[in-house]
Amino acid sequence: MFSRPAQSLPAFTCRRDLGNHASVAGAKRHTEPCNLQTEDARKRRNKRKAGTEESREGTKKKRRSTQSPSAQLGQRVAIKHIPREKVFRTNVIKNGKVCELPLEVVLLLKLAPAPGSIGQTAAIALMDWYDLEQELILVLERPSPCMDLRKYLEDSGGVLEEHEAKIILRQLVAAFIEIHAKGVLHRDVKLENILVETGCDIHRFRVIDFGCGCTLEEGPYTTCCGTRLYFPPEWYEHHSYMAGPFTVWQLGVVLFTLLNGHLPFYTRTHILQCNPATNDWLSQNCHDLLQWCLAKCPEDRPTLEDLLLHPWLE
Known part of the structure; x- marks a missing residue:
C-alpha cells in the first residue's frame, strides 16, 4: 500500500535485545509514560541473557534500534506498541544495500532532531525502537507535563x-x-x-x-x-x-x-x-x-x- 522507491536513511544500529530499556519489555500494550531505571535494567537484562541465548541463536530476525544517545537512563518516555500485522514497511538504502524497515520508523528518523536538540522539533522525537517477532515497539520522547x-x-x-x-x-x-x-x-x-x-x-x-x-x-x-x-x-x-x-x-x-x-x-x-x-x-x-x-x-x-x-x- 505504501510502496515507494528505496530511499537513503540516517545511520542506525542493530541490537539483539532490549539493552538498558528493560522496562519496555514489561510495559503494557498502550502508549504510556515509563521511567527507565538502571538497577532493574541490569537485573532483567542479565536474566534475559541467561535464559534466551539459545533461542537467539535459532532466530534470523534482527531487532533493530536507533540507540539514540539522548535516550538516557532515568528519562521519562512514552512507549508505543504496534502489533506486527499492523506494521507497514518500506524499502530504504543503508550502506548501499536495500533493506526493509517499518514505515513509521523511517518517517520519525527523517524528522529526527539534531544532536542535543531533543524537544525542539515540531514532531515528538523517536528515542529508540525494537522490531520484535510479535510487535514493533517505539520509545518516544514524552514532555512533562x-x-x-x-x-x-x-x-x-x-x-x-x-x-x-x-x-x-x-x-x-x-x-x-x-x-x-x-x-x-x-x-x-x-x-x-x-x-x-x-x-x-x-x-x-x-x-x-x-x-x-x-x-x-x-x-x-x-x-x-x-x-x-x-x-x-x-x-x-x-x-x-x-x-x-x-x-x-x-x-x-x-x-x-x-x-x-x-x-x-x-x-x-x-x-x-x-x-x-x-x-x-x-x-x-x-x-x-x-x-x-x-x-x-x-x-x-x-x-x-x-x-x-x-x-x-x-
Missing part, C-alpha cells in the same frame, strides 16, 4: 477563544511546514494527534503519531489512511489528493473544532455538500480563514505558507 489537544479542549470548557486558537494554529502551521520540508506527510491531523506541553506560560503544540504517514510526494496520492471525518472532499470524489491541500483541510477541521466545540462534518455527504455554520461571535477574519481552509476545491485552499500571511494570523 502534557496532554493531547482533545483533553486540553475539554478542560478549557469545550470551546476556545479566538486569541488562543490563533496561537495554536500559528504553531501548527509552522510545525507542518517543518514536517513537509523534511519529506513527511502526516495524513491524520486531528486533536488526538496534537500534544500540548503545558509546563510553561505559553503552551507549545507538537505533532505525534505518524502511523498513518508516508513520504512526501509532489504528485497526487491514490491511497489514504487516517480518520475519515477529517478526509477532504477530493478523496471521496476522486480517490486522490495532493499533500498540501490535504493537510490544510485537516488543519481547518481542527481549527473549526476548537472554535465551535464540535466537528464541522459528520458524514461523507456533509463533507461533499455542506458548508458548516460557525459561531456568530467569531471575527470576520476568522470566518474567512475557516472558509479558505475548508474550500471544497483543493485548488481554492491556501498553501501552508499562505496561511501564515492571512490577516487573522498576522
